[in-house]
Amino acid sequence: MSEPADPSPRDLPPAVDGAVGHVAPDADTAAGEHDASMERIVELCKRRGLIFPSSEIYGGLRGAWDFGPLGVALKDNVKAAWKRSMVQLRDDVVPLDASILMHPRVWEASGHVAGFTDPLVECRSCNQRFRADHLEPNAAGEVVCPNCSGREFTEPKAFNLMFRTFVGPTEDTSSLVWMRPETAQGMFVDFAHVQLTSRQKVPFGIAQVGKSFRNEITPRNFIFRVREFEQMEMEFFVRPGTDEQWHDYWIAQRWQWYVDLGMRPGNLRIRDHAKQELSHYSKATVDVEYRFPFAWSELEGIANRTDFDLRQHSEFSGKDLSYYDAERDERYLPYVIEPAAGVDRTMLAFLVDAYREEQAPTAKGGTDKRVVLRLHHALAPVKVAVLPLSRNAALVPTARRLNDLLKPRFDTQYDDAGAIGRRYRRQDEVGTPFCVTVDFQTVESDDAVTVRDRDTMTQERVGLDRVPDYLSERLRLSSR
Ligand code: ATP
Secondary structure, X not given: OOOOOOOOHHHOOOOOOOOOOEEOOOXXXXXXXXXXXXXXXXXXXXXXXXXXXXXXXXXXXXXXXXXXXXXXXXXXXXXXXXXXXXXXXXXXXXXXXXXXXXXXXXXXXXXXXXHOEEEEEEEOOOOOEEEHHXXXXXXOOOOOXXXXXXXXXXXXXXXXXXXXXXXXXXXXXXXXXXEOXXXXXXXXXXXXXXXXXXXXXXXXXXXXXXEEEOOOXXXXXXXXXXXXXXXXXXXXXXXXXOHHHHHHHHHHHHHHHHHHOOOOHHHEEEEEOOHHHOOOOOOEEEEEEEEOOOOEXXXXXXXXXXXXXXXXXXXXXXXXXXXXXXXXXXXXXXXXEXXXXXXXXXXXHHHHHHEEEEEEEOOOOOEEEEEEEOOOXXXXXXXXXXXXXXOOOOOHHHHHHHHHHHOOOOOEEEOOOOXXXXXXXXXXXXXXXXXXXXXXXXXXXXXXXXXXXXXXXXXXXXXXXXXXXXXXXXXXXXXO
C-alpha cells in the first residue's frame, strides 16, 4: 500500500495529551505489592457471592467461573463504563452484537484454524499437560513438572485453542463450527454492512462486548485466564498512512480510561511488543499491563492490525470489502486499530487495586481491621445501603419508604440483619460508597438520617427529603 500524502484533518486523531507509561518489551514482570493476595480476593469473592467456581456441587470445572448477584453488578458496571467511553460519548464508534457461532470459513480467513495455537508439552511421568511457555525454570535452571516434579517432557506440539462443536444433527466435517475465540472477526465480516447502514465515514469504529472461548491448556490465577470469558473489543477503521497516529491516540485513550476509573497509575503500564512477539496480522502492538499480585500481566492488547483482516475476508468470501472515500475520490482497504480488553481480567484488576485492609475505630474506642473495596462509584455493585438501626417496628416503615424512594435512582441494598457496625463492615467489603442509617432520632425528632461515607467513614446528618439529591450530588456515577 503506497503512503498517501497530505491526510486531511478529518483523517487524523485529535492531539493526544497526558503521559502514558511505556516500557520496553523485556521489562521485568515482578509482582505488585497489594493489601490483597490472590487468596484473599478469591476468598472475599466467594464469601460475598461475587464469583465462585462453576458447577461447584459437582466438583467444579477448571477454567469456568460463575458470577453471583454482586459479581453480575460489578461486571455490568465495567462493561457499561467501557461502552460509555467507547460508544456513547463518541460520534465515530457504533455498537455491534455479532453471533458467537460464525461460518467456519471466517476462521480459515482469519488464520485461526492454521495458527491459533499454543505449544503443548506433556510430562512423561504423570502425563499432565502444560503450556511450554508457562513452565518456568527453577533456581537451578531446570524445568520441572509443577505436578510431580518430573523432569522429562514430550516435544512441544501445536495445540489449537478453539473449541469446536457441530451445528445440526450430523456430526461430520460439513457441520463443524468453532466457538469464537475473539469477538473481532464479527466486526470485520460485518464491516461493509455496518458502514453503509450507519452512514459512518472512515475513520470510524465498530465496538462489541461479548463472550469468547479458548481451550486454554492451563487456566489459572482465578478469572485471569479462563476458558470462557468476555471481551470488550473495538475495531477502528482508518485510512492507511494515518494508522500510526491513530494507534498512539487509542493507546492514550485506553490508558486514561483505567486511570479515570480509579486504577493507580503506578500499577499500570504500556508494554511494547517486540518484533518477534507480534501476531501474524500486526504491524505494532502494545499491551496494557496491570501489576497483579502474581506478576505484571496483560489486561488489554492494542494492535495495529493493518488491512490484514479485511483483505483476507475479501479474498476468502469473494466480496470486496474496500471502502470508497468520496471526499478524496479513492478506494482503499482501511487499516484497523484494535483495543481489545478482557472483561474478567479488568474486573480482577479493579478488585485487586481497590482492596484495602485498614485499622478502623470501634464503638468501644479501640480499633479493628476493616476490609474495604475503594472502587470507583461507577463500578461499585451497590451504591447505597439502607440500614435501619434495628428491626424495631418504629424504624422499619421509614427505612422501607426511604429504600423505595432511592431504588429507582440508585442500586440500593436494604440490610437489617446484625449489629450496625457489622453491617457497615459488610458494605465496606463490597465497596458500597454510602450507608444511610435510620435511627430513633429519625422517627422521634429530626426527620433526618445518618449518611456514612465508605472512604472517610465520616457521618453526616441529612434531612430525609434531601437524601436523594444529597446522594446524587456526592455519587460519581460515571468516570467522565
Ligand atoms: P494472553 O497472552 O494472556 O493469552 P492474548 O494476547 O492471547 O492473551 P488477546 O487475543 O489480545 O489476548 O485478547 C484480548 C484480551 O482478551 C486480553 O488482553 C485479555 O484481557 C482477554 N483474554 C484473552 N484470553 C483470555 C482468557 N483465557 N481468559 C480471560 N481473558 C482473556
